[in-house]
Amino acid sequence: xxxxxxxxxxxxxxxxxxxxxxxxxxxxxxxxxxxxxxxxxxxxxxxxxxxxxxxxxxxxxxxxxxxxxxxxxxxxxxxxxxxxxxxxxxxxxxxxxxxxxxxxxxxxxxxxxxxxxxxxxxxxxxxxxxxxxxxxxxxxxxxxxxxxxxxxxxxxxxxxxxxxxxxxxxxxxxxxxxxxxxxxxxxxxxxxxxxxxxxxxxxxxxxxxxxxxxxxxxxxxxxxxxxxxxxxxxxxxxxxxxxxxxxxxxxxxxxxxxxxxxxxxxxxxxxxxxxxxxxxxxxxxxxxxxxxxxxxxxxxxxxxxxxxxxxxxxxxxxxxxxxxxxxxxxxxxxxxxxxxxxxxxxxxxxxxxxxxxxxxxxxxxxxxxxxxxxxxxxxxxxxxxxxxxxxxxxxxxxxxxxxxxxxxxxxxxxxxxxxxxxxxxxxxxxxxxxxxxxxxxxxxxxxxxxxxxxxxxxxxxxxxxxxxxxxxxxxxxxxxxxxxxxxxxxxxxxxxxxxxxxxxxxxxxxxxxxxxxxxxxxxxxxxxxxxxxxxxxxxxxxxxxxxxxxxxxxxxxxxxxxxxxxxxxxxxxxxxxxxxxxxxxxxxxxxxxxx
RNA sequence: GCUGCUGUGGCUCAGAGGUAGAGCACUUCCUUGGUAAGGAAGAGGUCAUGGGUUCAAUUCCCAUCAGCAGCUCCA
Numbered sequence: 320x321x322x323x324x325x326x327x328x329x330x331x332x333x334x335x336x337x338x339x340x341x342x343x344x345x346x347x348x349x350x351x352x353x354x355x356x357x358x359x360x361x362x363x364x365x366x367x368x369x370x371x372x373x374x375x376x377x378x379x380x381x382x383x384x385x386x387x388x389x390x391x392x393x394x395x396x397x398x399x400x401x402x403x404x405x406x407x408x409x410x411x412x413x414x415x416x417x418x419x420x421x422x423x424x425x426x427x428x429x430x431x432x433x434x435x436x437x438x439x440x441x442x443x444x445x446x447x448x449x450x451x452x453x454x455x456x457x458x459x460x461x462x463x464x465x466x467x468x469x470x471x472x473x474x475x476x477x478x479x480x481x482x483x484x485x486x487x488x489x490x491x492x493x494x495x496x497x498x499x500x501x502x503x504x505x506x507x508x509x510x511x512x513x514x515x516x517x518x519x520x521x522x523x524x525x526x527x528x529x530x531x532x533x534x535x536x537x538x539x540x541x542x543x544x545x546x547x548x549x550x551x552x553x554x555x556x557x558x559x560x561x562x563x564x565x566x567x568x569x570x571x572x573x574x575x576x577x578x579x580x581x582x583x584x585x586x587x588x589x590x591x592x593x594x595x596x597x598x599x600x601x602x603x604x605x606x607x608x609x610x611x612x613x614x615x616x617x618x619x620x621x622x623x624x625x626x627x628x629x630x631x632x633x634x635x636x637x638x639x640x641x642x643x644x645x646x647x648x649x650x651x652x653x654x655x656x657x658x659x660x661x662x663x664x665x666x667x668x669x670x671x672x673x674x675x676x677x678x679x680x681x682x683x684x685x686x687x688x689x690x691x692x693x694x695x696x697x698x699x700x701x702x703x704x705x706x707x708x709x710x711x712x713x714x715x716x717x718x719x720x721x722x723x724x725x726x727x728x729x730x731x732x733x734x735x736x737x738x739x740x741x742x743x744x745x746x747x748x749x750x751x752x753x754x755x756x757x758x759x760x761x762x763x764x765x766x767x768x769x770x771x772x773x774x775x776x777x778x779x780x781x782x783x784x785x786x787x788x789x790x791x792x793x794x795x796x797x798x799x800x801x802x803x804x805x806x807x808x809x810x811x812x813x814x815x816x817x818x819x820x821x822x823x824x825x826x827x828x829x830x831x832x833x834x835x836x837x838x839x840x841x842x843x844x845x846x847x848x849x850x851x852x853x854x855x856x857x858x859x860x861x862x863x864x865x866x867x868x869x870x871x872x873x874x875x876x877x878x879x880x881x882x883x884x885x886x887x888x889x890x891x892x893x894x895x896x897x898x899x900x901x902x903x904x905x906x907x908x909x910x911x912x913x914x
Numbered sequence: 915g916c917u918g919c920u921g922u923g924g925c926u927c928a929g930a931g932g933u934a935g936a937g938c939a940c941u942u943c944c945u946u947g948g949u950a951a952g953g954a955a956g957a958g959g960u961c962a963u964g965g966g967u968u969c970a971a972u973u974c975c976c977a978u979c980a981g982c983a984g985c986u987c988c989a
Contacts, residue, residue, distance in 0.1 A: 468984030469917030578989035
């Protein structure tokens with residue numbers, strides 16, 4: 320690892336990175352001026368900005384201090400100090416930072432243990448840093464402090480916890496404003512807010528991390544589930560249903576008990592409890608499943624398998640429970656109970672490429688349907704953490720890469736990132752604000768077939784070990800819906816919208832006609848409701864508009880007489896009067912959808 | 915789990931050491947209105963939970979729970 324990577328991770332020598340990194344130094348300088356007893360740790364650049372981890376003796380910075388810090392930073396920038404690089408010997412550097420009471424810098428010097436260190440200085444501020452930086456502080460005018468949080472020194476829970484201040488920094492005012500606007504936009508689209516405003520889902524402290532799907536949200540869930548189901552059948556999958564609770568024996572066999580126990584919800588063995596033990600290690604200790612794979616292994620083993628049956632593809636949308644740390648829970652993004660569009664493929668070695676290829680094609684079909692670009696990451700063997708034979712790994716990794724290449728997919732390799740049981744291809748999808756989310760994954764598993772002693776009989780009547788492929792495309796429904804809510808900002812395409820058409824009678828006189836229209840729509844599977852409140856048409860339009868319903872039908876005497884409807888579309892507020900039949904056809908067409 | 919912040923009627927929030935207020939929503943009534951908020955009246959909260967300090971706490975302190983921003987974790 321090069322020195323620069325080690326000193327301040329994430330620094331690249333592009334102008335914007337320099338600006339951001341330099342802004343981090345300026346912030347550190349400002350804070351040191353305001354609170355001289357500040358101990359600095361690391362201050363790297365990150366996407367769109369920077370942070371600095373630090374600790375102030377006897378003081379806890381709050382967001383209220385940001386104005387003060389920004390003001391001081393502006394002073395530093397106005398002074399237009401020069402960033403000057405110099406070198407220090409190991410001994411000098413130690414001495415220097417000792418004098419300045421910077422224990423974290425000293426720790427870093429000792430850890431690096433180099434002959435000489437590069438030092439950056441601007442005015443009265445000096446930092447251990449490999450750079451690079453801009454030449455003058457004036458280049459960092461367009462910044463804003465954004466956020467505050469805790470972070471452990473060197474990201475290790477055993478180390479002291481520091482305060483981390485996040486900021487953003489840009490090369491021009493326009494870019495800064497644009498970025499801040501983006502942040503605002505993202506805030507408006509926050510699925511937790513929209514989930515409430517559009518009545519999609521709710522949470523209760525009686526079931527932390529578990530979603531209550533309201534009728535609208537349930538429609539989203541069901542539609543996604545239904546379309547995915549049809550698609551999976553089309554792609555040769557068989558849907559199965561499996562228990563959610565298993566004896567711990569199963570988890571011992573799969574290896575989850577050893578590796579994943581802390582994240583599992585365990586149901587005590589009451590006999591053990593009555594004997595005074597904690598109930599987690601008895602013969603009748605059970606656990607809610609955190610994954611579907613072991614039950615699919617059992618199903619595979621239910622009978623002798625022939626090579627003629629392979630590949631076998633079990634699709635399972637069973638309920639999973641993972642006991643995530645309380646602090647990790649967040650809206651639909653991180654929950655304790657969820658369902659995946661999960662599947663396990665049992666394949667021969669020679670079928671790996673073809674099957675992975677099919678999976679990637681499915682991923683492409685699905686994400687393209689949502690207008691979401693995506694990118695693949697191939698994770699390869701971690702030499703310190705893998706099981707099985709190197710040759711098998713090498714071959715599998717090559718197979719995966721070949722598939723990516725031949726498919727013409729954009730991909731990167733993340734070395735050493737594979738799970739111990741096999742290499743994998745993760746997929747990052749990008750939403751309409753350009754934010755990436757990890758959803759789909761395709762993982763080869765050489766280990767589970769061994770743990771469960773899976774075999775099939777080949778052409779020569781030999782028992783042969785199959786390979787298992789774990790894969791999911793949406794990932795979890797919960798998280799994927801969260802992403803879609805933000806991606807569409809709640810403006811779901813017609814086929815997915817919980818309510819597709821809202822019928823707005825202008826007065827009670829047309830309620831009968833409104834009900835008739837709604838009934839006809841429902842009869843052809845168009846999700847519609849009548850707003851029969853005694854409110855003005857203005858009010859009805861306003862409120863249903865805010866509910867982001869694709870089509871609002873305004874019905875009055877004129878429409879009733881001519882048996883027409885006047886619809887107002889969500890996208891451009893344009894309106895048009897057409898016959899009820901025409902409207903039905905139009906929406907029915909938009910309602911057609913398949914992957 | 916860790917650090918910090920937050921927790922007031924369904925929602926968004928204001929407020930003060932002496933047992934609470936606004937807007938929206940809700941209920942009732944009037945209004946039957948043609949493209950983004952018609953009008954009036956009313957009901958609703960022991961201020962997350964449990965301790966402590968105090969003559970007195972919802973307001974101060976501690977703990978717990980939940981949420982938020984991160985960290986860590988995500989075989």
